[in-house]
Amino acid sequence: MICKVTRAEIFQYLDGELSRRERAQVEAHLRSCPDCSRLVTTERAFRATYLDRLRPDPVPENVRERVIRLLDALPSRQSSPSRPGRLGRLGVMAAMVALVILGGILGLSVRDVWKGPNASVIQLADASVDQHQKLARGLLPFDIAMASPRQAEEWFRSKVDFKVSIPDLRSEHLAFLGGRISHLTGVDVVALGYRVNDKNVSLFVIPEEQYRRLGLSETPKFKVVNRRGYEVVVWRSHGTGYALVSEIGGQPCLVCHSLEEKLELTPAPAAHRS
Protein backbone atom coordinates (compact mmCIF):
# COMPACT_ATOMS: atom_id res chain seq x y z
CA MET A 1 0.00 0.00 0.00
CA ILE A 2 1.44 3.34 -1.07
CA CYS A 3 1.38 6.22 1.41
CA LYS A 4 -0.98 8.66 -0.27
CA VAL A 5 0.09 11.61 1.83
CA THR A 6 3.34 12.05 -0.05
CA ARG A 7 2.86 10.20 -3.32
CA ALA A 8 2.48 13.40 -5.36
CA GLU A 9 5.39 14.93 -3.51
CA ILE A 10 7.49 11.86 -4.22
CA PHE A 11 7.15 12.42 -7.95
CA GLN A 12 8.03 16.09 -7.53
CA TYR A 13 10.97 14.94 -5.43
CA LEU A 14 12.16 12.60 -8.16
CA ASP A 15 11.68 15.36 -10.74
CA GLY A 16 13.93 17.69 -8.71
CA GLU A 17 11.08 20.16 -8.26
CA LEU A 18 11.04 20.47 -4.46
CA SER A 19 12.75 23.09 -2.35
CA ARG A 20 15.55 22.01 -0.04
CA ARG A 21 13.21 22.01 2.96
CA GLU A 22 10.56 19.99 1.13
CA ARG A 23 13.17 17.54 -0.07
CA ALA A 24 14.36 17.04 3.49
CA GLN A 25 10.79 16.35 4.61
CA VAL A 26 10.26 13.77 1.90
CA GLU A 27 13.59 12.11 2.67
CA ALA A 28 12.67 11.93 6.36
CA HIS A 29 9.40 10.29 5.39
CA LEU A 30 11.20 7.84 3.11
CA ARG A 31 13.39 6.71 5.98
CA SER A 32 10.31 5.70 7.97
CA CYS A 33 8.03 4.45 5.21
CA PRO A 34 9.09 1.23 3.45
CA ASP A 35 6.28 1.51 0.90
CA CYS A 36 7.28 4.98 -0.28
CA SER A 37 10.94 4.04 -0.15
CA ARG A 38 10.21 1.07 -2.40
CA LEU A 39 8.22 3.30 -4.74
CA VAL A 40 11.17 5.66 -5.04
CA THR A 41 13.59 2.82 -5.70
CA THR A 42 11.48 1.22 -8.40
CA GLU A 43 10.54 4.55 -9.97
CA ARG A 44 14.21 5.48 -10.18
CA ALA A 45 15.00 2.14 -11.76
CA PHE A 46 12.16 2.62 -14.22
CA ARG A 47 13.44 6.06 -15.14
CA ALA A 48 17.02 4.89 -15.47
CA THR A 49 15.98 1.94 -17.61
CA TYR A 50 13.51 3.71 -19.87
CA LEU A 51 12.70 7.37 -19.46
CA ASP A 52 16.25 8.70 -19.13
CA ARG A 53 17.12 6.93 -22.38
CA LEU A 54 14.21 8.28 -24.40
CA ARG A 55 15.12 10.55 -27.28
CA PRO A 56 12.95 12.51 -29.67
CA ASP A 57 12.20 10.70 -32.91
CA PRO A 58 14.72 11.75 -35.56
CA VAL A 59 13.38 14.33 -37.97
CA PRO A 60 12.79 12.85 -41.47
CA GLU A 61 15.77 13.44 -43.74
CA ASN A 62 13.75 15.35 -46.35
CA VAL A 63 12.45 17.71 -43.66
CA ARG A 64 15.97 18.17 -42.30
CA GLU A 65 17.25 19.11 -45.75
CA ARG A 66 14.48 21.67 -46.25
CA VAL A 67 15.18 23.18 -42.83
CA ILE A 68 18.87 23.49 -43.67
CA ARG A 69 17.99 25.28 -46.91
CA LEU A 70 15.64 27.60 -45.02
CA LEU A 71 18.32 28.41 -42.45
CA ASP A 72 20.90 29.06 -45.15
CA ALA A 73 18.51 31.50 -46.82
CA LEU A 74 18.02 33.60 -43.68
CA PRO A 75 19.47 37.11 -43.92
CA SER A 76 22.80 37.48 -42.15
CA ARG A 77 22.78 39.60 -38.97
CA GLN A 78 25.34 40.51 -36.38
CA SER A 79 24.77 40.26 -32.64
CA SER A 80 26.29 42.89 -30.42
CA PRO A 81 28.40 42.89 -28.47
CA SER A 82 30.24 39.89 -29.80
CA ARG A 83 30.81 37.08 -27.34
CA PRO A 84 34.09 37.57 -25.46
CA GLY A 85 36.74 34.95 -24.97
CA ARG A 86 36.55 33.22 -28.33
CA LEU A 87 39.92 32.13 -29.55
CA GLY A 88 41.23 32.95 -32.94
CA ARG A 89 42.11 30.05 -35.19
CA LEU A 90 45.79 30.13 -34.27
CA GLY A 91 44.96 30.25 -30.58
CA VAL A 92 42.73 27.21 -30.84
CA MET A 93 45.40 25.22 -32.67
CA ALA A 94 48.01 26.10 -30.06
CA ALA A 95 45.64 25.18 -27.27
CA MET A 96 44.77 21.85 -28.86
CA VAL A 97 48.43 20.90 -29.19
CA ALA A 98 49.05 21.75 -25.54
CA LEU A 99 45.98 19.83 -24.43
CA VAL A 100 46.84 16.71 -26.35
CA ILE A 101 50.28 16.66 -24.72
CA LEU A 102 48.81 17.34 -21.30
CA GLY A 103 46.06 14.76 -21.79
CA GLY A 104 48.52 12.12 -22.88
CA ILE A 105 50.70 12.60 -19.84
CA LEU A 106 47.85 12.47 -17.34
CA GLY A 107 45.87 9.74 -19.09
CA LEU A 108 48.80 7.35 -19.40
CA SER A 109 49.83 7.90 -15.81
CA VAL A 110 46.39 7.12 -14.50
CA ARG A 111 45.94 4.01 -16.62
CA ASP A 112 49.29 2.70 -15.48
CA VAL A 113 48.07 2.40 -11.91
CA TRP A 114 44.46 1.45 -12.38
CA LYS A 115 43.81 -2.28 -12.13
CA GLY A 116 40.98 -3.28 -14.41
CA PRO A 117 37.27 -2.55 -14.63
CA ASN A 118 34.80 -2.35 -11.76
CA ALA A 119 31.07 -2.91 -12.28
CA SER A 120 30.16 0.18 -10.24
CA VAL A 121 32.49 2.39 -12.24
CA ILE A 122 31.15 1.03 -15.52
CA GLN A 123 27.55 1.60 -14.41
CA LEU A 124 28.32 5.11 -13.24
CA ALA A 125 30.27 5.86 -16.40
CA ASP A 126 27.44 4.66 -18.66
CA ALA A 127 24.90 6.75 -16.78
CA SER A 128 27.26 9.74 -16.91
CA VAL A 129 27.68 9.40 -20.67
CA ASP A 130 23.90 9.20 -21.15
CA GLN A 131 23.44 12.38 -19.15
CA HIS A 132 26.34 14.10 -20.86
CA GLN A 133 24.78 13.43 -24.26
CA LYS A 134 21.46 14.84 -23.10
CA LEU A 135 23.14 17.92 -21.65
CA ALA A 136 25.21 18.47 -24.78
CA ARG A 137 22.16 18.15 -27.02
CA GLY A 138 20.12 20.50 -24.88
CA LEU A 139 17.69 17.73 -23.90
CA LEU A 140 18.36 18.46 -20.25
CA PRO A 141 18.25 22.21 -19.72
CA PHE A 142 20.40 23.83 -17.06
CA ASP A 143 18.63 25.01 -13.92
CA ILE A 144 21.11 27.86 -13.79
CA ALA A 145 22.98 29.18 -16.83
CA MET A 146 24.86 32.28 -17.90
CA ALA A 147 26.13 32.61 -14.34
CA SER A 148 29.58 32.66 -12.80
CA PRO A 149 30.82 29.56 -10.94
CA ARG A 150 30.46 31.51 -7.67
CA GLN A 151 26.85 32.44 -8.45
CA ALA A 152 26.10 28.84 -9.36
CA GLU A 153 27.67 27.60 -6.12
CA GLU A 154 25.47 29.99 -4.20
CA TRP A 155 22.39 28.83 -6.11
CA PHE A 156 23.08 25.16 -5.44
CA ARG A 157 23.74 25.85 -1.75
CA SER A 158 20.01 26.41 -1.22
CA LYS A 159 18.99 23.49 -3.41
CA VAL A 160 21.06 20.49 -2.40
CA ASP A 161 22.23 19.03 0.87
CA PHE A 162 25.85 18.53 -0.12
CA LYS A 163 28.58 21.01 -0.86
CA VAL A 164 29.15 21.89 -4.47
CA SER A 165 32.54 23.42 -5.21
CA ILE A 166 32.83 24.71 -8.74
CA PRO A 167 36.34 25.48 -9.97
CA ASP A 168 36.59 29.13 -10.94
CA LEU A 169 39.45 29.13 -13.40
CA ARG A 170 39.67 32.24 -15.53
CA SER A 171 40.75 30.71 -18.78
CA GLU A 172 40.04 31.53 -22.37
CA HIS A 173 40.15 27.79 -23.01
CA LEU A 174 37.18 27.03 -20.82
CA ALA A 175 33.64 28.33 -20.38
CA PHE A 176 31.26 27.35 -17.59
CA LEU A 177 27.84 26.86 -19.20
CA GLY A 178 25.65 26.11 -16.20
CA GLY A 179 24.34 23.37 -13.96
CA ARG A 180 21.30 21.43 -12.95
CA ILE A 181 20.16 19.05 -10.25
CA SER A 182 20.03 15.69 -11.90
CA HIS A 183 20.01 11.95 -11.27
CA LEU A 184 22.72 9.40 -11.91
CA THR A 185 21.98 5.73 -11.26
CA GLY A 186 19.19 6.78 -8.95
CA VAL A 187 21.29 9.28 -7.01
CA ASP A 188 20.70 13.02 -6.81
CA VAL A 189 23.75 14.78 -8.22
CA VAL A 190 24.69 18.18 -9.53
CA ALA A 191 25.49 18.17 -13.25
CA LEU A 192 27.75 20.96 -14.52
CA GLY A 193 28.37 21.78 -18.16
CA TYR A 194 31.51 23.24 -19.68
CA ARG A 195 32.88 24.05 -23.09
CA VAL A 196 36.57 23.28 -23.40
CA ASN A 197 37.91 24.49 -26.72
CA ASP A 198 34.58 23.95 -28.44
CA LYS A 199 34.08 20.51 -26.90
CA ASN A 200 31.42 19.70 -24.32
CA VAL A 201 32.53 18.43 -20.95
CA SER A 202 30.17 17.42 -18.13
CA LEU A 203 31.16 17.22 -14.48
CA PHE A 204 28.86 15.38 -12.06
CA VAL A 205 29.18 16.18 -8.37
CA ILE A 206 28.12 13.23 -6.21
CA PRO A 207 27.44 13.34 -2.44
CA GLU A 208 30.15 11.47 -0.55
CA GLU A 209 27.68 9.07 1.08
CA GLN A 210 26.38 8.02 -2.32
CA TYR A 211 29.88 7.82 -3.79
CA ARG A 212 30.96 5.49 -1.00
CA ARG A 213 28.05 3.17 -1.82
CA LEU A 214 29.70 2.55 -5.18
CA GLY A 215 32.28 0.57 -3.20
CA LEU A 216 35.24 1.95 -5.11
CA SER A 217 38.75 1.60 -3.76
CA GLU A 218 40.58 4.72 -2.61
CA THR A 219 43.55 3.97 -4.80
CA PRO A 220 44.20 4.78 -7.46
CA LYS A 221 42.59 8.12 -6.93
CA PHE A 222 41.35 8.50 -10.50
CA LYS A 223 39.44 5.77 -12.29
CA VAL A 224 39.43 6.33 -16.03
CA VAL A 225 37.18 4.34 -18.34
CA ASN A 226 36.31 4.73 -21.99
CA ARG A 227 32.64 4.25 -22.78
CA ARG A 228 31.10 4.72 -26.21
CA GLY A 229 33.90 6.99 -27.32
CA TYR A 230 33.83 9.17 -24.23
CA GLU A 231 36.49 9.33 -21.57
CA VAL A 232 34.99 9.16 -18.08
CA VAL A 233 37.08 10.03 -15.03
CA VAL A 234 35.71 9.09 -11.58
CA TRP A 235 37.29 10.17 -8.32
CA ARG A 236 36.70 11.41 -4.78
CA SER A 237 38.23 14.52 -3.33
CA HIS A 238 37.75 16.20 0.04
CA GLY A 239 34.43 14.55 0.82
CA THR A 240 32.85 14.74 -2.60
CA GLY A 241 32.64 12.30 -5.49
CA TYR A 242 33.05 13.35 -9.10
CA ALA A 243 32.45 11.87 -12.53
CA LEU A 244 33.71 13.80 -15.51
CA VAL A 245 32.83 13.04 -19.14
CA SER A 246 34.64 14.38 -22.17
CA GLU A 247 35.00 13.61 -25.83
CA ILE A 248 38.76 13.93 -25.89
CA GLY A 249 41.07 12.42 -23.29
CA GLY A 250 42.94 14.83 -21.07
CA GLN A 251 40.90 17.90 -21.98
CA PRO A 252 38.51 17.54 -19.03
CA CYS A 253 41.37 18.21 -16.64
CA LEU A 254 41.16 21.83 -17.70
CA VAL A 255 37.91 22.09 -15.78
CA CYS A 256 39.86 21.99 -12.55
CA HIS A 257 43.42 22.67 -13.66
CA SER A 258 44.87 25.49 -15.68
CA LEU A 259 47.26 24.75 -18.51
CA GLU A 260 50.09 26.26 -16.52
CA GLU A 261 49.52 24.06 -13.47
CA LYS A 262 51.93 21.22 -12.82
CA LEU A 263 49.68 18.18 -12.45
CA GLU A 264 50.25 15.34 -10.06
CA LEU A 265 48.37 12.08 -9.76
CA THR A 266 46.69 13.08 -6.51
CA PRO A 267 46.30 16.85 -6.78
CA ALA A 268 44.69 18.90 -4.07
CA PRO A 269 44.49 22.39 -5.51
CA ALA A 270 42.40 25.09 -3.93
CA ALA A 271 39.51 24.27 -6.24
CA HIS A 272 39.09 20.91 -4.43
CA ARG A 273 38.65 22.50 -1.02
CA SER A 274 36.07 20.85 1.22
Next chain:
Amino acid sequence: MDLRAEFQAVVMANLDSLFGYARVLTRRTSDAEDLLQDVLLRAYRAFGSFDRKLSVKAWLFKIMKNAYIDRERRRRARPVEGEWENGDERATDEERGARTLPGEMYLYVPLSPEDILLRHLTIEGVREGIRRLPAVWRQVVELREIEGLSYQEIAEVIGKPIGTVMSRLSRGRDLLRASLQDLLSEREKTGAHDL
Protein backbone atom coordinates in the same frame (compact mmCIF):
# COMPACT_ATOMS: atom_id res chain seq x y z
CA MET B 1 29.19 37.09 -33.68
CA ASP B 2 27.12 36.10 -36.69
CA LEU B 3 23.60 35.78 -35.33
CA ARG B 4 22.55 33.53 -38.19
CA ALA B 5 25.33 31.04 -37.48
CA GLU B 6 24.39 30.97 -33.79
CA PHE B 7 20.73 30.52 -34.65
CA GLN B 8 21.50 27.73 -37.10
CA ALA B 9 23.49 25.91 -34.42
CA VAL B 10 20.66 26.26 -31.91
CA VAL B 11 18.06 25.00 -34.36
CA MET B 12 20.09 22.04 -35.56
CA ALA B 13 20.85 21.02 -31.97
CA ASN B 14 17.12 21.02 -31.18
CA LEU B 15 15.66 20.02 -34.54
CA ASP B 16 14.45 16.55 -33.54
CA SER B 17 12.76 17.98 -30.47
CA LEU B 18 11.17 20.86 -32.37
CA PHE B 19 9.78 18.65 -35.09
CA GLY B 20 8.56 16.13 -32.52
CA TYR B 21 6.69 18.85 -30.66
CA ALA B 22 5.25 20.17 -33.93
CA ARG B 23 3.95 16.68 -34.64
CA VAL B 24 2.40 16.44 -31.19
CA LEU B 25 0.61 19.74 -31.80
CA THR B 26 -0.49 19.27 -35.41
CA ARG B 27 -0.70 15.47 -35.49
CA ARG B 28 0.21 15.48 -39.17
CA THR B 29 3.72 15.43 -40.62
CA SER B 30 2.92 17.91 -43.42
CA ASP B 31 1.31 20.38 -40.98
CA ALA B 32 4.21 19.84 -38.59
CA GLU B 33 6.72 20.89 -41.22
CA ASP B 34 4.73 24.03 -42.10
CA LEU B 35 4.50 24.91 -38.43
CA LEU B 36 8.20 24.28 -37.91
CA GLN B 37 9.18 26.60 -40.77
CA ASP B 38 6.83 29.30 -39.49
CA VAL B 39 8.39 28.99 -36.03
CA LEU B 40 11.95 29.22 -37.33
CA LEU B 41 11.18 32.46 -39.16
CA ARG B 42 9.47 33.95 -36.11
CA ALA B 43 12.24 32.82 -33.80
CA TYR B 44 15.00 34.24 -35.99
CA ARG B 45 13.34 37.66 -35.98
CA ALA B 46 13.31 37.61 -32.16
CA PHE B 47 16.60 35.78 -31.62
CA GLY B 48 18.68 38.94 -31.23
CA SER B 49 16.73 39.95 -28.14
CA PHE B 50 16.40 36.44 -26.67
CA ASP B 51 17.60 36.37 -23.06
CA ARG B 52 20.51 33.91 -23.15
CA LYS B 53 19.97 33.10 -19.46
CA LEU B 54 16.79 31.20 -20.35
CA SER B 55 16.35 27.76 -21.84
CA VAL B 56 16.45 28.19 -25.60
CA LYS B 57 14.44 25.02 -26.09
CA ALA B 58 11.62 26.21 -23.82
CA TRP B 59 11.69 29.54 -25.68
CA LEU B 60 11.38 27.83 -29.07
CA PHE B 61 8.63 25.55 -27.82
CA LYS B 62 6.70 28.54 -26.50
CA ILE B 63 6.96 30.26 -29.86
CA MET B 64 5.75 27.06 -31.47
CA LYS B 65 2.75 26.76 -29.17
CA ASN B 66 1.78 30.39 -29.85
CA ALA B 67 2.29 29.96 -33.59
CA TYR B 68 0.13 26.87 -33.52
CA ILE B 69 -2.68 28.68 -31.69
CA ASP B 70 -2.46 31.56 -34.19
CA ARG B 71 -2.67 29.14 -37.11
CA GLU B 72 -5.66 27.35 -35.66
CA ARG B 73 -7.43 30.61 -34.93
CA ARG B 74 -6.92 31.73 -38.49
CA ARG B 75 -7.99 28.38 -39.83
CA ARG B 76 -11.09 27.91 -37.81
CA ALA B 77 -11.87 31.44 -36.60
CA ARG B 78 -12.34 30.19 -33.07
CA PRO B 79 -10.06 29.50 -30.13
CA VAL B 80 -8.27 26.21 -30.01
CA GLU B 81 -7.84 25.74 -26.27
CA GLY B 82 -11.13 23.89 -25.81
CA GLU B 83 -9.94 21.32 -28.28
CA TRP B 84 -6.95 20.55 -26.16
CA GLU B 85 -9.13 19.98 -23.18
CA ASN B 86 -11.36 17.55 -25.06
CA GLY B 87 -8.74 15.63 -26.93
CA ASP B 88 -8.63 14.77 -30.63
CA GLU B 89 -11.62 16.48 -32.20
CA ARG B 90 -9.87 17.05 -35.50
CA ALA B 91 -8.54 13.55 -35.94
CA THR B 92 -10.18 11.00 -38.16
CA ASP B 93 -11.60 7.90 -36.51
CA GLU B 94 -8.65 5.90 -37.79
CA GLU B 95 -6.14 8.37 -36.43
CA ARG B 96 -7.96 8.62 -33.15
CA GLY B 97 -7.95 4.85 -32.76
CA ALA B 98 -4.23 4.74 -33.37
CA ARG B 99 -3.36 7.46 -30.92
CA THR B 100 -5.78 7.32 -28.04
CA LEU B 101 -6.37 4.77 -25.37
CA PRO B 102 -9.40 2.51 -25.23
CA GLY B 103 -12.04 3.70 -22.80
CA GLU B 104 -11.55 0.62 -20.66
CA MET B 105 -8.02 1.75 -19.94
CA TYR B 106 -9.27 4.27 -17.44
CA LEU B 107 -10.49 1.36 -15.36
CA TYR B 108 -7.11 -0.34 -15.28
CA VAL B 109 -4.93 -0.25 -12.24
CA PRO B 110 -1.70 1.29 -13.59
CA LEU B 111 1.15 -1.13 -13.89
CA SER B 112 3.87 -0.48 -11.36
CA PRO B 113 7.33 0.43 -12.64
CA GLU B 114 8.59 -2.72 -10.97
CA ASP B 115 6.20 -4.88 -12.97
CA ILE B 116 7.23 -3.15 -16.19
CA LEU B 117 10.89 -3.68 -15.38
CA LEU B 118 10.30 -7.35 -14.64
CA ARG B 119 8.54 -7.80 -17.97
CA HIS B 120 11.37 -6.36 -20.01
CA LEU B 121 9.64 -3.74 -22.11
CA THR B 122 11.93 -2.13 -24.66
CA ILE B 123 12.67 1.57 -25.00
CA GLU B 124 10.70 1.61 -28.24
CA GLY B 125 7.80 -0.01 -26.40
CA VAL B 126 7.78 2.85 -23.90
CA ARG B 127 8.00 5.32 -26.78
CA GLU B 128 4.97 3.70 -28.39
CA GLY B 129 3.13 3.88 -25.07
CA ILE B 130 3.71 7.64 -24.99
CA ARG B 131 2.57 8.00 -28.61
CA ARG B 132 -0.72 6.37 -27.70
CA LEU B 133 -1.53 8.87 -24.98
CA PRO B 134 -4.31 11.37 -25.68
CA ALA B 135 -2.78 14.63 -26.90
CA VAL B 136 -3.49 16.69 -23.81
CA TRP B 137 -1.44 14.35 -21.60
CA ARG B 138 1.03 13.23 -24.23
CA GLN B 139 2.15 16.82 -24.66
CA VAL B 140 3.09 17.25 -20.99
CA VAL B 141 4.63 13.79 -20.67
CA GLU B 142 6.81 14.35 -23.75
CA LEU B 143 7.93 17.78 -22.60
CA ARG B 144 8.97 16.35 -19.26
CA GLU B 145 10.22 12.83 -19.98
CA ILE B 146 11.77 13.31 -23.40
CA GLU B 147 12.63 16.99 -23.54
CA GLY B 148 13.51 17.31 -19.86
CA LEU B 149 11.75 20.64 -19.31
CA SER B 150 11.06 21.78 -15.75
CA TYR B 151 7.49 22.21 -14.51
CA GLN B 152 7.84 25.98 -14.85
CA GLU B 153 9.11 25.73 -18.40
CA ILE B 154 6.26 23.39 -19.36
CA ALA B 155 3.79 25.82 -17.80
CA GLU B 156 5.22 28.64 -19.92
CA VAL B 157 5.17 26.53 -23.07
CA ILE B 158 1.57 25.33 -22.76
CA GLY B 159 0.33 28.56 -21.18
CA LYS B 160 -1.19 26.90 -18.12
CA PRO B 161 -0.57 27.28 -14.37
CA ILE B 162 2.08 25.07 -12.84
CA GLY B 163 -0.61 23.23 -10.85
CA THR B 164 -2.21 22.17 -14.13
CA VAL B 165 1.15 20.92 -15.35
CA MET B 166 1.56 18.83 -12.22
CA SER B 167 -1.91 17.33 -12.39
CA ARG B 168 -1.62 16.59 -16.11
CA LEU B 169 1.80 15.06 -15.61
CA SER B 170 0.52 12.89 -12.78
CA ARG B 171 -2.46 11.75 -14.83
CA GLY B 172 -0.30 11.33 -17.92
CA ARG B 173 2.12 9.11 -16.06
CA ASP B 174 -0.68 6.94 -14.74
CA LEU B 175 -2.07 6.66 -18.26
CA LEU B 176 1.38 5.79 -19.56
CA ARG B 177 1.61 2.89 -17.12
CA ALA B 178 -1.81 1.77 -18.31
CA SER B 179 -0.74 2.20 -21.91
CA LEU B 180 2.32 0.05 -21.30
CA GLN B 181 0.16 -2.57 -19.66
CA ASP B 182 -1.99 -2.54 -22.79
CA LEU B 183 1.08 -2.97 -24.98
CA LEU B 184 2.36 -5.83 -22.87
CA SER B 185 -1.03 -7.54 -23.05
CA GLU B 186 -0.96 -7.18 -26.84
CA ARG B 187 2.52 -8.65 -26.88
CA GLU B 188 1.51 -11.59 -24.75
CA LYS B 189 -1.55 -12.26 -26.93
CA THR B 190 0.39 -12.18 -30.18
CA GLY B 191 3.58 -13.70 -28.87
CA ALA B 192 5.54 -10.73 -30.24
CA HIS B 193 8.80 -9.90 -28.55
CA ASP B 194 9.64 -6.50 -29.97
CA LEU B 195 7.84 -4.26 -27.49
